């Protein structure tokens with residue numbers, strides 16, 4: 001049986017690092033500590049939405065953010081009563097009704113969304129809690145920063161909407177010298193000033209995701225939205241000692257000895273050089289093994305670098321490894337959809353021994369059990 005193993009102690013360790021960074025420097029204008037909004041989108045980054053959220057609650061987190069209506073409702077259905085912010089603005093009335101009925105804090109990032117929420121709030125006779133989203137240069141959700149007067153006009157019409165927060169999102173916080181992020185930050189603070197000039201209280205301000213939180217200490221504002229750092233999976237060099245959370249485990253299903261000159265796997269890309277003892281493990285790329293996000297090719301120079309690297313890989317045939325009983329073993333031949341063949345020549349490995357695969361939890365099939373240890 002396969003499982004994605006989730007190490008509780010590593011989550012705790014990473015939260016401690018995040019809290020230490022906050023404790024060291026951050027106090028907002030009223031002397032309040034910067035709040036952690038834990039982002040649990042994408043099935044809790046693969047750790048299992050409900051179980052992961054419950055574990056974070058046990059560890060003192062009380063504000064969550066999700067990216068879809070489904071995730072928000074699933075948390076409520078499972079008895080989670082904490083604040084939940086739906087990060088994506090939507091003008092779809094059905095979706096908004098579901099969110100509002102379930103006491104989800106909705107994001108408003110357009111006139112249409114604002115009008116829809118106002119209409120629903122009036123109908124339900126309730127004050128709806130919202131965060132405003134400002135698009136400071138991402139081109140996705142939010143009122144466009146340069147058209148802030150239109151945003152102000154829209155907000156002034158609201159009677160049943162309670163603004164509890166205002167936020168924006170960086171597009172390139174993980175790369176370069178931070179020039180673009182600083183520009184986005186300035187655009188954001190200018191919008192906040194305009195809101196205040198119009199007697200609109202923007203509530204809790206937040207802009208940073210994990211990389212921005214770790215790199216731009218002067219941009220933390222009132223809250224930070226942390227996802228990947230809690231899993232210790234950063235897109236910037238890890239100089240803080242975050243520990244990776246999550247690995248896939250399976251077991252040796254078969255052991256056999258292949259003769260010399262024998263093919264292994266599809267497309268006949270590997271032939272044994274000598275008699276080879278192999279273990280067959282029922283786990284492959286469909287389970288998430290060796291599935292990665294291709295690095296963004298965001299600059300022409302990087303494009304060239306990646307192409308060069310890919311060519312190198314063809315010649316080098318970079319090997320893949322798994323761990324069996326804690327020992328590193330090489331994968332032979334092409335990785336299969338649900339199977340790998342592993343070289344265990346001269347190793348004392350038996351049927352049913354545990355095999356450990358390095359994976360990004362996000363790519364591990366959500367049907368695979370999450371085993372919290």
Ligand SMILES: *Cc1c(COP(=O)(O)O)cnc(C)c1O
Pocket residue numbers: 039041067087169208209210211225226227228229
């Ligand atoms: C995913 C997401 C985050 C968290 O990003 P990490 O880099 O994983 O910390 C924060 N804010 C928004 C709007 C997001 O979509």
